[in-house]
Amino acid sequence: MREELFDLIMVPLLTFFFAVLQRGRPQRRYRLWLGGWLLVLASMAIWEWERVESAATPAAETFRLWAMMLAGIAFLISFGQKELTLPQLRNFALLLSVPACVGILLINLGLGRPWIILSLIVAGEILAVWAMRRSFGLQSKYRILLLDLVATVSGAAMLWLATHGCTDKLYIVVLAEIFTAAGLMFLTLPMRGRAGQWIVAQGFFFWAAEYPLYGWMADKANWPHAIATLNNLWYLPKYLAAFGMILRVMEEDQAQVRTLTEEYRLLYEGNPHPMFVFSPSSGRFLSANRAAQTAYGYSLDELLRMEIGAIFLPEEATKRARQMRSERRLDQYQTKSRRQDGSVFYAEMTMYPVTFQSSWARFLLVVDTTANVELNLELVRQAHHDPLTGLPNRTLLEDRMRQWLSMAQRNIKPAALMTIDLDRFKLVNDTYGHLVGDECLKQVANRLQSRIRQSDTLARTGGEEFTLVVGQVSSEEGARVLAGNLLRLFEKPLEIDGLTVPITISIGVALYPEDATELDALRKLSDDALYEAKRSGRNRVVFASEVGDLSARRQSSG
Numbered sequence: 366m367r368e369e370l371f372d373l374i375m376v377p378l379l380t381f382f383f384a385v386l387q388r389g390r391p392q393r394r395y396r397l398w399l400g401g402w403l404l405v406l407a408s409m410a411i412w413e414w415e416r417v418e419s420a421a422t423p424a425a426e427t428f429r430l431w432a433m434m435l436a437g438i439a440f441l442i443s444f445g446q447k448e449l450t451l452p453q454l455r456n457f458a459l460l461l462s463v464p465a466c467v468g469i470l471l472i473n474l475g476l477g478r479p480w481i482i483l484s485l486i487v488a489g490e491i492l493a494v495w496a497m498r499r500s501f502g503l504q505s506k507y508r509i510l511l512l513d514l515v516a517t518v519s520g521a522a523m524l525w526l527a528t529h530g531c532t533d534k535l536y537i538v539v540l541a542e543i544f545t546a547a548g549l550m551f552l553t554l555p556m557r558g559r560a561g562q563w564i565v566a567q568g569f570f571f572w573a574a575e576y577p578l579y580g581w582m583a584d585k586a587n588w589p590h591a592i593a594t595l596n597n598l599w600y601l602p603k604y605l606a607a608f609g610m611i612l613r614v615m616e617e618d619q620a621q622v623r624t625l626t627e628e629y630r631l632l633y634e635g636n637p638h639p640m641f642v643f644s645p646s647s648g649r650f651l652s653a654n655r656a657a658q659t660a661y662g663y664s665l666d667e668l669l670r671m672e673i674g675a676i677f678l679p680e681e682a683t684k685r686a687r688q689m690r691s692e693r694r695l696d697q698y699q700t701k702s703r704r705q706d707g708s709v710f711y712a713e714m715t716m717y718p719v720t721f722q723s724s725w726a727r728f729l730l731v732v733d734t735t736a737n738v739e740l741n742l743e744l745v746r747q748a749h750h751d752p753l754t755g756l757p758n759r760t761l762l763e764d765r766m767r768q769w770l771s772m773a774q775r776n777i778k779p780a781a782l783m784t785i786d787l788d789r790f791k792l793v794n795d796t797y798g799h800l801v802g803d804e805c806l807k808q809v810a811n812r813l814q815s816r817i818r819q820s821d822t823l824a825r826t827g828g829e830e831f832t833l834v835v836g837q838v839s840s841e842e843g844a845r846v847l848a849g850n851l852l853r854l855f856e857k858p859l860e861i862d863g864l865t866v867p868i869t870i871s872i873g874v875a876l877y878p879e880d881a882t883e884l885d886a887l888r889k890l891s892d893d894a895l896y897e898a899k900r901s902g903r904n905r906v907v908f909a910s911e912v913g914d915l916s917a918r919r920q921s922s923g
Contacts, residue, residue: 376600379607380406394443398610401439408432411859423473430469430536437543438462440569444550445500448646453500460496465488465539470534482527482535490520495544511549511748515542539577544573562614568605575602639731641673642721648672648686651721660733662705676702678709689716689727702731711738751825753803754810762824762832769822769834772878776837780877781844783833784891785813785851788869788903790829797864800837804861805868816847832891841876841908848872848906869904871895880909 380402411429415421422675438461442454449457470484471477497512516732519542525533548569554562632732633640639657643650661668661676673689674682678701685700702712711734719728749761757765766782773780787793787809794802806829813831822834833851839843858867873895875887890909898907 367498376409376603376607377406378630379604382611395614397439397443401436401443404432404436404439408436423475427470427473430473431466434465434469434536434540434543436461437540437547439551440547441497442500443544446552449500457496460492464492465536469539471537472535476581477532480534481529482532485525486520486523486527486535490516490523507553511553512546515546515549519545534580537580541573541576544569548573548724559613559616561609561614561616564609565606565608565613568602568607569611570602572602572606575599593791625738638733641668641729641731642719642726642731643673643689645718645725645727648674648689650725657731657840658709660704660731663700676731678703689714689729710735754807754825756810756814756831757822757824759824761825762822762826762834765822765824766884769836770877770887773836774882777839778837779844781833781835781838781847782877782887783835783844783848783851783874784826784873784895785831785833786827786871786899787829787894788871788899790868793866793868797861797866801861801864801866805859805866808859808861809855809868809870813851816850816854838876841879843873844876845906845908848874852904852906871898871903872906873898873904873909875909 380399384399406431411425411432415425415429435458438458441461442458445454445457451668468477468482468489471481494513494516498509519538522538526532526534526538532860548566551562552565553567584671634654636654637656639660640654641650641657642652649670649672650668658665658668663671672686674686677685681700685698688696688698696715696716698714700712700714701709702714703709712914713732713734715730715732716727721728749758751757751758769780787805790802793805797805806825810823810825810831813833817823817833817835820836824832824834826832834848835844838847851895852870855868855870860866873891873893875881875890875894877887880890881883890912893912894907894909897912898905901907
């Protein structure tokens with residue numbers, strides 16, 4: 366009774382442990398194994414109930430044998446190809462189980478006619494071989510040969526029993542065939558040579574051998590001690606198979622961990638981007654890959670003596686080091702990083718918590734984004750600057766003018782808007798060509814910039830037109846002095862590729878707030894003043910306040 370109680374406790378415990386172990390794992394094979402063990406428990410429960418109640422009814426025997434047979438089939442189809450869908454697995458299980466289930470039912474009900482049983486044996490073996498070939502695939506000739514051999518021997522044994530009137534023992538061969546095939550298939554799994562694999566296979570082989578051995582001993586009335594010994598060892602193969610499966614799962618986990626560890630090591634050491642591991646408490650580096658040593662110019666020993674703040678600009682080191690020690694799961698920073706030689710580069714840093722050498726740490730990935738940042742800056746510069754002269758274009762000028770006017774309104778300071786145009790520039794292009802004309806525009810821009818303050822804005826706003834925004838002029842007289850200086854810049858001709866090119870300019874000036882306080886009005890007044898300067902003979906400055914008088918004077922003289 367103690368042995369029976371031990372068995373009734375031990376096998377369910379092993380099944381429960383296996384259920385917990387495989388929970389959440391993606392392998393379908395483990396779930397089929399769990400299903401098989403649950404069916405084994407069902408068969409055991411019926412068997413123990415029959416022994417306790419001393420009532421082995423045909424129905425109970427049928428369900429007991431069905432449960433054990435389906436358990437073996439669950440183990441067997443677990444070795445099918447990964448590509449098989451659940452409906453395909455279900456169909457293969459039906460092909461393997463239906464002929465045997467029908468035969469067991471007919472025999473237990475006393476309806477097993479010889480010709481029916483023989484037909485079921487032949488059909489069952491043919492369907493079993495076909496289903497195994499399809500579910501395991503044809504890529505393994507070794508598997509197919511083993512399956513064919515098991516099916517041939519088992520089929521021959523069942524036909525012999527059926528023709529000799531021993532149909533009540535057919536289930537012995539069916540169960541022996543299923544568990545033998547399961548043991549053979551277990552030996553062909555990947556990672557052969559593992560202890561768990563051999564233990565499971567041996568458990569299945571002993572499990573399969575128990576049925577014909579028990580059936581043979583049952584006919585030997587003078588072997589009661591041998592039968593009692595076999596009864597005591599009846600559950601031993603199941604223990605071996607269960608322990609072996611648990612060990613196999615753990616071995617696969619260990620192999621996967623080793624594989625992942627090696628892959629991560631290769632990804633870390635061989636990654637082209639700098640990677641660090643540092644302590645969140647002290648900020649000291651704990652590890653650095655080769656790319657980090659190359660990118661920053663430090664040796665590994667030097668890095669391991671440094672803190673995280675050392676790779677930032679001095680003025681940002683304290684703040685960035687504090688951010689890097691944060692507890693958030695994932696942080697990304699756009700910042701500048703410093704190398705050993707003091708050079709600086711733009712970097713995108715990604716940091717998240719990790720466990721390193723059994724302690725909490727921080728992993729840091731650094732991606733050099735200097736090329737992208739500089740490209741973006743260049744694209745922005747091109748979008749807001751004239752490609753020929755490098756001066757701000759109309760887009761940037763509009764923004765600068767609004768800022769300039771807003772500042773002038775807040776400070777209540779005079780300001781000036783000057784529109785500058787080259788005189789007779791078309792003649793320069795026609796005489797010397799457009800290449801000389803382009804160089805002329807560059808030199809004009811350089812000369813104008815040499816006489817203005819850094820706080821002022823000079824922009825190219827047309828083919829040969831420039832606009833100058835001057836903030837906080839002292840008075841109208843100060844604006845006149847600046848404009849006069851700009852005119853005198855071109856008293857000396859330009860020298861371009863050995864050519865002497867005379868150039869003069871005309872300037873129209875509108876003052877804030879004397880002439881207007883709105884941007885559009887100032888712009889129009891400045892344009893009108895330039896137009897008047899052109900009509901009055903060019904190479905001169907005209908203020909918006911003078912336009913009316915000069916126009917009237919020109920008309921009276923004309």
